[in-house]
Amino acid sequence: MSENNEKYQKCFMEAFPVQKQDLEGLKYQDIPEWDSIGHMNLVAALEDEFGIEMEIDDITDISDFRKGKEVLSRYEISI
Amino acid sequence: MTDKMDSIFDIAPYSMARAEKVAFLQSSMSELTQFHYDRCSEYKAMIDALFGGCDFSTNLDELPYLPVGVFKHHRLKSIPDDEVFKYMRSSGTSGQRPSEIVLDKKTANLQTKGLTKTLNGVLGGQRLPMLVVDSEDALGANANFSARGAAIRGFSMFGRRPVFALDHDLKPDLLRIKSFFDQHKDKAVFVFGFTFLIWTSLCETLAELDIQIDMSNAILLHGGGWKKLVNKAVSPAAFKERLKQQFNISRIHDYYGMVEQTGSIYVECDAGHLHCSVFNDVLIKDVISLENKNFGEEGLIQTLSIFPYSYPGHSILTEDLGMLLGEDDCPCGRKGKYFRVLGRLAEAEIRGCSDTL
Numbered sequence: 001m002s003e004n005n006e007k008y009q010k011c012f013m014e015a016f017p018v019q020k021q022d023l024e025g026l027k028y029q030d031i032p033e034w035d036s037i038g039h040m041n042l043v044a045a046l047e048d049e050f051g052i053e054m055e056i057d058d059i060t061d062i063s064d065f066r067k068g069k070e071v072l073s074r075y076e077i078s079i
Numbered sequence: 080m081t082d083k084m085d086s087i088f089d090i091a092p093y094s095m096a097r098a099e100k101v102a103f104l105q106s107s108m109s110e111l112t113q114f115h116y117d118r119c120s121e122y123k124a125m126i127d128a129l130f131g132g133c134d135f136s137t138n139l140d141e142l143p144y145l146p147v148g149v150f151k152h153h154r155l156k157s158i159p160d161d162e163v164f165k166y167m168r169s170s171g172t173s174g175q176r177p178s179e180i181v182l183d184k185k186t187a188n189l190q191t192k193g194l195t196k197t198l199n200g201v202l203g204g205q206r207l208p209m210l211v212v213d214s215e216d217a218l219g220a221n222a223n224f225s226a227r228g229a230a231i232r233g234f235s236m237f238g239r240r241p242v243f244a245l246d247h248d249l250k251p252d253l254l255r256i257k258s259f260f261d262q263h264k265d266k267a268v269f270v271f272g273f274t275f276l277i278w279t280s281l282c283e284t285l286a287e288l289d290i291q292i293d294m295s296n297a298i299l300l301h302g303g304g305w306k307k308l309v310n311k312a313v314s315p316a317a318f319k320e321r322l323k324q325q326f327n328i329s330r331i332h333d334y335y336g337m338v339e340q341t342g343s344i345y346v347e348c349d350a351g352h353l354h355c356s357v358f359n360d361v362l363i364k365d366v367i368s369l370e371n372k373n374f375g376e377e378g379l380i381q382t383l384s385i386f387p388y389s390y391p392g393h394s395i396l397t398e399d400l401g402m403l404l405g406e407d408d409c410p411c412g413r414k415g416k417y418f419r420v421l422g423r424l425a426e427a428e429i430r431g432c433s434d435t436l
Binding site: 029035036037039040044053054055056057059060 | 184195199206232235239240241
């Protein structure tokens with residue numbers, strides 16, 4: 001498992017009360033904690049972890065766990 | 080329907096001139112009216128009673144609407160129970176029941192995207208350090224999905240690490256405010272809050288304490304209405320002037336919006352006008368006859384939004400008084416209608432609907 005993948009998973013587990021095995025299918029608004037405020041906590045965690053500042057359009061694009069990886073690739077981070 | 084809604088966000092929100100806008104809105108509105116008429120029996124009953132049924136191809140001037148008070152008395156929805164994602168509540172002015180709005184994921188998603196596109200023009204599409212002129216309590220469990228909480232949640236996407244400027248008693252937290260402006264001295268910051276809180280908790284309290292803070296780098300967005308400031312006789316012009324003098328803030332934008340049409344907001348431009356975007360529109364109705372009024376005539380504000388799918392809130396008659404000022408020709412360059420809000424109809428409870436159910 002790549003180092004980036006581990007960091008990426010850690011951000012989700014910091015932002016939401018979820019375990020590693022829950023991550024793969026996880027979608028925005030699937031759990032009460034992943035609401036609009038939780039979403040911004042996730043974004044803050046990702047920005048800190050990867051040292052980036054994300055654009056608003058990219059933030060709204062992170063609709064699920066998988067899609068987030070694609071969004072990060074726009075910042076030249078491969079998961 | 081879904082494809083059309085996705086592509087709507089590719090259109091610049093203030094780029095559509097009258098002919099194109101009317102055609103676009105007419106088709107969106109007749110589709111939504113039919114959608115809700117077919118799926119929400121209470122809506123159908125009210126439209127039948129109020130308008131004698133519904134001709135879905137009708138033009139915008141004749142478009143059926145629901146009085147905003149209906150949402151205080153009925154939980155209207157056009158989706159099956161298992162698609163309900165959450166409820167939003169208005170704060171409800173004293174003595175009134177709060178409105179309750181049913182959302183599914185699709186409608187919530189449209190609201191978020193619409194808000195983003197609308198505000199990019201003011202904030203430049205960047206996420207700025209954000210100061211929220213409110214207490215963190217507005218987001219608390221009890222405040223969940225109240226109007227203030229909902230607005231802060233919605234707008235926090237435009238900020239980087241929101242800082243709350245007020246404490247539990249809605250008094251300014253001086254240390255936080257000062258360190259926020261110290262830390263971001265040389266770049267633009269986003270200050271957001273409700274109009275009356277900005278006036279009472281920032282302007283008035285900091286003046287009493289004789290505290291000077293330079294906020295010239297702030298872009299200030301405020302909303303929630305002027306009714307709580309009426310007793311203090313604060314006009315929009317006086318509000319702006321005070322913020323300029325006291326904090327040196329010159330980029331100030333009021334917005335008009337309501338929980339019944341979240342995500343569809345009308346933002347004030349540099350010329351001081353509230354603007355309709357491609358996502359929404361405003362009509363003015365005579366207070367007594369409910370006939371359409373012309374530009375420059377006062378009346379009740381009817382708001383249209385293309386976002387509501389989970390509940391029949393795409394065309395609402397508000398209890399606010401306003402006036403259309405013009406269309407496509409604002410000095411700021413934005414296309415679409417622009418208008419002014421003149422206050423609230425006194426003691427308004429527009430009747431007619433509840434009795435028909």
